[in-house]
């Protein structure tokens with residue numbers, strides 16, 4: 613048996629007639645930059661998340677960047693975030709000339725540890741930006757309580773968590789703003805790049821719309837320095853097709869995760885935990901063990917794909933050498949980086965493939 617780490621071709625095959633029709637509609641209308649398909653998607657995805665405004669972007673990175681601009685964050689300011697995430701979370705902070713201030717993660721959830729947040733806040737803190745990592749909501753109540761008490765806006769990096777819920781409410785609707793990515797491999801992915809900024813603050817939404825379009829609200833008049841960050845019409849059309857399947861896909865991922873939990877319970881692996889009040893959508897299923905490199909090879913030899921998310925925490929990346937961090941600064945995160953291994957998880961994965969992966973892991977003798 614062959615179990616690819618991810619099987620996007622299978623998803624595209626299953627939707628091919630719908631996608632062909634959606635792309636053909638856009639070719640006919642020639643609405644390539646924004647346009648009616650993007651507007652439709654913005655309405656529907658905003659309603660899905662429960663935010664008053666959804667602004668379509670050309671990537672999640674762009675949406676996060678604009679969230680920083682909307683909050684007028686700039687040089688001399690600090691934004692508190694997690695060191696255990698995809699680097700784009702911190703790009704948004706770096707792009708506006710601000711400083712990322714890292715807070716270590718919780719060993720169980722691998723999300724920002726709320727108990728450590730307050731110590732990282734200074735008079736220069738202009739936002740707190742945790743990540744709903746791997747599809748699992750971060751602990752919203754304690755983080756929101758600190759943000760509200762200290763008067764600091766919360767920006768949710770929800771790039772990996774389309775449809776994840778905290779106390780029954782979708783993530784992306786809690787902070788002043790949130791950002792999603794529609795990179796093709798995400799739970800909801802475009803056929804190319806895409807992203808969105810969500811907010812229930814009308815003034816923030818208006819500013820995000822202007823910044824996305826060269827800093828202008830009236831064509832050829834530019835009130836501030838902006839960007840070409842528009843979502844493409846074809847991506848809006850594709851996302852309209854795929855959004856209809858998102859809930860079913862998330863349920864299938866949750867079902868696979870629960871099968872893995874059961875089948876791997878007796879192994880020495882540290883399995884993902886779903887924190888109380890949190891409904892994860894399992895963008896990734898990440899197990900941990902110090903021998904993960906050996907385990908990865910063992911799986912590869914049995915035609916099972918796996919991946920590392922993420923092998924090097926942000927505070928130890930070369931690009932942030934200027935921050936002066938050293939190994940040991942965020943020990944929980946560093947341990948997670950050394951032990952993490954992402955197993956195949958996607959809606960098209962069959963029960964027998966899941967069983968094959970689990971059996972291969974149970975066969976591993978070099979713990």
Ligand SMILES: Cc1ncc(COP(=O)(O)O)c(C=O)c1O
Nearest residue numbers: 671672673698700701771793795
């Ligand atoms: C946590 C996180 N933040 C931000 C991004 C950036 O999104 P994009 O790739 O759409 O720019 C991603 C995805 O790649 C991500 O996983």
